Amino acid sequence: MADVFAQLSDNLRQSLSALSISTPTPVQAEVIPRILGGENVLFESETGTGKTFAYLLPLINKLETITDHQKVRIIVVAPTFELASQINCACKTVTSHKSALMIGGAPLKRQIETLKEKPEIIIGTAARLVELIHLKKLKIDGLFAAVFDETDRLVKKESIEDTSAFRNLLPGGTQIIACTATLSKQTKIFFADAKNVVMPPEDVLKKRITHWAIYAETRDKIDTLRKLLAAENPTKALIFTSRADQVENIYNKLTYKKVACAALHAKTDKQKRKAAIDRFRSGKEKILITSDLAARGLDIPDISHIIQMDFPSDEDFFIHRSGRTARAGKTGINIVIGDEWEMRHFAILEKKLGITVYPKEIRNGKVVQPCE
Structure with missing residues (x-):
């Protein structure tokens, strides 16, 4: 075990060995001793660099030194159900x-019953956590740490009120961790009271992701997608579109053509969303179509292809979409299927991010370079 893992308990080291993890990532090596x-x-690190274990491992290590197991000791706040669920799995x-x-949109009664089982670690969304605390169902007098994951989303205009309300309820002396x-x-x-740790970029976007641009008029995009999937036969493909209604449209047209896939967007109910992600994570479903709600935070192993059916208006969304592949040291392919306007903007972003984009087309069932 690397030195930083040597600071962890025997139980945690055995768990890491079972996961075939023997060496900390750079962000883990930097952050674990600090926690x-x-x-x-407050730490910043690129997608796919191991941020979740960077905070979970040292906090669980502290938890193992506590003998009273009847209180909530750690709370992790996440901006979405998907990310919260993923952290819980980790x-x-x-x-x-x-x-x-403890997430919004799920039955409150059931969560209150779950709290009677005395969990020591709570992962949830800010609004639901605040609600449970005000109802005196979630008691946090034993809390020693609060984590804010995907903080840039948690402090955005639509979320900051709930995030602030939760933080203001924390007991004095609570250790604050944000990533x-x-x-x-x-x-x-x-998070002005937190020590900033900014990791040098690993250039995942440049070094481990291959970028393709495939031109298609808007009316031809889904047919182009179908041909691309047939040509590439991806291990797992995550397909992004900015519009929720387009998720259903793509799903319906692919399934009509006998292409097995799952769909996920903001209006999908929690159970169906969880089922879709679980099928995709396990490999039962190789293709998942989603709106940008899943662009941040989702860590699903072995995604070989990201396919963007439109060009996002926000550069960060492009980065986060792309970053769902090439995780944990692996490589992947990021593909934009775009019209003339989108191809022009992709070329501008190519220069800005310093990436290389390869034009491609599908011919005779294969992905090839366009004819000269």
């Missing part, structure tokens, strides 16, 4: 300490 030392930390892979999800892939000025202000 073990009790620092308030938590269960390394510890037997009880964890529970993000893109560190904004607003996040720095919100």
Whole structure:
């Protein structure tokens, strides 16, 4: 085990060995000792670099030194159900300490019943956590740490009120940990009392992701997508579109052509969303179509292809979409299927990000370079 993992308990080291993890990522090597030392930390690191374990491992290590297991000790706040669920899964892979999800949109009664089972780790959305605390169902007098994951989303206009309300309820002396892939000025202000740790870029976007551009008129995009999927036969393909109604449109047209896939967007109910992600994660479904709600935070292994059916208006969305592949040291392919306007903007972004984009077309069932 690398030195930083040597600071962890035998239980955690055994869990990491079972996951075939023997060496910390750079962000883990930097952040774990700081959290073990009790620092308030705000850290920025690219997608796919191991941020979740960077905070979970040292916090669970601290949890293992506590003998009273009847109180909530750690709370992780996440901006979406998907990210909260994923963090909970990661938590269960390394510890037997009880964890529970407390998210908006799910039955409140059931969550209150779950709290009676005395979970020590809570992962949830800010508004639901505040609600449960006000109802005196979630007691946080034993809390020693609060984590804010994907902080740039948590401090955006639509979320900051709930995030602030939750933070204001925390007991004095609670260790504050926050992480993000893109560190904004607003996040720095919100976590002004935390030590900033900005990791040097690993250039995942440049070094481990191959970028393709495939031209298609809007009316031809879905047919182009179908041909692309047939030509590439991806291990797992995550297909993004900015509009929720387009998710259903793409799903319906692919399934009509006998292409097996799952769909996910903001209006999908929680159970169906979880089922779709679980099928995709397990490999039962190789193709998942989604709106940008899943662009941040989703960490699903072995995604070989990202396919963007439109060009996002926000550069960060492009980065986060692309970053769902090439995780944990692997490589991947990011493809934009775009019209003339989108291809022009892709060329501008290519220069800005310093990436290389390869024009491609589908001919005779294969992805090839366009004819000269």
